[in-house]
Amino acid sequence: RSTPRGAASFDVHATPAVTVHMIHSPTTKPSLDARWPLDPDIEVVVTIDVTSRTVDDNQVKISYYDREGHELAVAWLYLTCVEVSLDVDWNRSGRVKSKGKDKDKWTWGPDGQGAVLLVNCDRDSPGAGGTDSGQADIRTPADLQDMSVMLLRTEGPSAIFAEYPVVLHVPESDADKVRVFHAVRGDAYPLYKPVLGPDKLSYVLDHAGHGDSTFYVEGLAFPDRGFSGLVSFSASLLEVPHKDSPGTPIFTDTVVFRVAPWIMTPNTQQPLEVFVCSIKQGSDSNEAFLEGLRVLLRKANCKLTVCSEQDSRSDRWIQDELEFGYVEAPHKTFPVVFDSPRNRGLKDFAFKKILGPDFGYVTREPPGKSVTSLDSFGNLDVSPPVTVRGKEYPLGRILIGSPLPW
Known part of the structure; x- marks a missing residue:
């Protein structure tokens, strides 16, 4: 529509930053003076790889010629690259x-x-x-x-x-x-x-x-x-x-x-810290158990964190309350405690005592707000890395318990 009447060929010239690409069929060739026939199959594509310093600092000049080679008209394209x-x-x-x-x-x-x-x-x-x-x-x-x-x-x-x-x-x-x-x-x-x-x-x-x-x-x-x-x-x-x-x-x-995602760690990993509840009152005191655990963890050079009876409100089942995992990205990794929805005596322990710098916290509540024994994390575990039927699970597989009867 913009080609001048009588035009039979054209050529393209551009400022140095502009690259001109001629897309054409193998049978279409330019003339000796680098002029291309006005063929509808020819496509002219221009690209710029250098950001402009000023507006319209790149130009493309298209000249049209008749069959005798006389220039009929010139079209200018002004380009700004950002x-x-x-x-x-x-x-x-x-x-x-x-x-x-x-x-x-x-x-x-x-x-x-x-x-x-x-x-x-x-x-x-x-x-x-x-x-x-x-x-x-x-x-x-x-x-x-x-x-x-x-x-x-x-x-x-x-x-x-x-x-x-x-x-x-x-x-x-x-x-x-x-x-x-x-x-x-x-x-x-x-x-x-x-x-x-x-x-x-x-x-x-x-x-x-x-x-x-x-x-x-x-x-x-x-x-x-x-x-x-x-x-x-x-x-x-x-x-x-x-x-x-x-x-x-x-x-x-x-x-x-x-x-x-939150990734759960198997208990076969080398322990860094052990959490345990202290129960001193009544006939179910676990003081003897704690003393034996302290001796063992000193030999293992592992940190021990004891949740007091006041903090646990006499709820000793800490494994039912929380699970440990981590999150990982190329730039950062940190542990994350997953707090179960069982919400008994230990319900505030993870949030108040574990959440801190580079130690994350996450929890979930059942959609129907009805908590069952399966929501206790004694029924949630993960295997070590395992291969099943030829498929590798490098982070292990989540294991979920089931209610009685089995």
Whole structure:
């Protein structure tokens, strides 16, 4: 429609930063003077690998010629190249890598790819009432170590980003599973601004075009029934036709995290710490048992933590109350205690006495609020690594008890 009347051929020239690709059939060839026939099967593709310093600093010139070789018309294409890239630790090296391929896909295994996210379920902040994930702010630098880094790189002329905003956003279905903080400069120390999460689905980046913006991402929920553990984030460059318009994405870059599951440790592992209840009152005192345990653990060079009768409220069945496991990502690993819903005398012990810096806490309540003996963790265990019918289970297999009669 834009080809001048009488044109039979054309050529393409561009400024040095622009690469011109001619896509054509094998039988179509340019002439000796590098002019191409006006063939509908020919496609001209231009790419730029260098970010523009100014608006329209790259040009493409297309000249049209008649059959005698006379120039009939010239068309100019003005190009401005900007970079918008959202990056995470997609290769699980412990560091954010840029320009990853298929960042919106997640695969298992040592040769897989995709970033890992931890539920921030420990308590690094001494004054916090619960886990760090329950706080909508960052109170200590140690809290950042439990989070995954996400970098949003924007490069290019500021005039472009003033007209075309960059928006970081999360799907509504994922928003209650994560929280994102933006690291911004403060007067004396960095500030960490909550920008995405349960109550916020999008965030417009201020001062786009000036390099890397650093974000810290924390998980709020473990993979569970109804949640696979996959969450995604996207950065979009928007065209906004007028002030009240929501904008149309011109370009979108997406990354995917998987929230690390709680992994249960088998009792065949080397013990680091043993928890036991002390019962001094009545005929069921376990003082003799405790003394024998102390002797054994000294020989094993293992720490002993004794839950007092006051803390346990005379509930000695600590194995029914809690199980130990851990969460792991390339950048951080820490233990997590799983508190059962049996909620007897020991119901507050794990939360009050174990939850702390780099020691997480998680609990679950039955959907129907009816607790049975199977909700006691004496009926929950995990095997050592095992192979069953040729299939390997490197983390073991969960074992669940059953009610009587068997």
